[in-house]
Amino acid sequence: MTTEDEKPPTTAPPAGSAQRALVGRLSWGLADQAVSSMTNFAVGIYVARSLGLAAFGVFSLAWVTYGVVLNVSRGLATDPLVVRFSGVPEASWRGAVARSSGTALGVGVAIGAACLVAGPALGGRVGAAFVCLGVTLPGLLLQDAWRFSFFAAGAGRKAFVNDVVWGVALVPALIAAAHVGSVAAFVLAWGASATVAAGYGCVQSGIRPRPAGARGWLREQRDLGYRYLVENTCLSGASQLRAYGLGAIVGVGAVGAVRGAELLLGPFLAVLMGLSLVTVPEAARVLRQAPHRLGAFCLLLGGGQAAAALLWGGALLLMPDRLGELVLGGVWHSASELIVPVTLGVAGAGLGTGAAAGLRALGAARRSLRSQLFASVAYVGGGLGGAAVAGTVGSAWGVAAATVGGSAVWWLQLRSALSEHRQNSIPEVRTS
Secondary structure (H helix, E strand, C coil): CCCCCCCCCCCCCCCCHHHHHHHHHHHHHHHHHHHHHHHHHHHHHHHHHHHHHHHHHHHHHHHHHHHHHHHHHHHHHHHHHHHHCCCCCCCCCCCHHHHHHHHHHHHHHHHHHHHHHHHHHHHHHHHHHHHHHHHHHHHHHHHHHHHHHHCCCHHHHHHHHHHHHHHHHHHHHHHHHHHHHCHHHHHHHHHHHHHHHHHHHHHHHCCCCCCCHHHHHHHHHHHHHHHHHHHHHHHHHHHHHHHHHHHHHHCCCCCCHHHHHHHCCCCHHHHHHHHHHHHHHHHHHHHHHHHHHHHHHHHHHHHHHHHHHHHHHHHCCCCCHHHHHHHHHHHHHHHHHHHHHHHHHHHHHHHHHHHHHHHHHHHHHHHHHHHHHHHHHHHHHHHHHHHHHHHHHHHHHHHHHHHHHHHHHHHHHHHHHHHHHHHHHHCCCCCC
């Protein structure tokens, strides 16, 4: 097992070989994320068109809850796995994956049980949706754990195939849910199809998850796991708080409108998330090989993503209403009013990811956590403050302003971290 402070071999591979390897890693990351995002996009569009704005808002509450739980699982289970067991001997990788996937499964069972208790207490469509989410959380989290396990082994193709299996299983499940016509049925269809892919992941890897090894895994990885847990859940928790608060202040239809606007940016977000699978490792390579170029690399990474988001948002503004209604149905008119602020928010987040990759590569954990906490507090404050002042549109503009401000903090922290790194790299001159 390696640690964050250990240095990899200094012998660099030939330039052409390194570039081909990078293209391969990037290609499978993009392909896998494209399938995953297309699956999520299809579910959102199908539910929006089938159930209407209010019911779609209820579905979105379950969706953002899953996002928070997913980040808990990644922080405790798969993020430490990727850091410490990428490129290790197969026997070491297999043992770590068994315990890591068991940890993810245990998180799903524990939080799923909480959802089963909370669902009846909430009652109505929201309660039923949370009951179905609780039933399917173990399969949802295990499927995600297989994806990261395969990438840690350099087998991105297997992650891609696993997501394809989920997509194929989702088709009949959605058709069956449409016949039932309830939010709970769609949540169950989405989660059950993920469980099918999770089972196939066991076949692909030949590994059985070991929930009994979760305690040992958490103890061994506590120096990374709990830090990543806080970082990962800050923003997703803020998103959940904003969704619940927006639903309470304006109504669940407002949650559906925001989710609809985010769905319109889905294809771009697929590229953004696919790149995120490789940005930190590539930033670390730049730091080892040419540390003076890390700042420029992060600026190119973040600036490129921000520019791409603005271009995509500009294209959405030109979308005819007829096409928008075809995609989102009755959700389109509410969602279309939010395209500009949501695009600016995504552009700000994209710019910030460049700085975040640099901070992780530098191992500047305190600065990274500080930035994430500020961004999360600003996100909740801007989203709910805007909702109180100007409803759904005000919430979207508040989030956009908060995201851009948060990005500025990320870059200020990266600049300070780079300065510290340069100072620490200068050898001391001893005087006689």
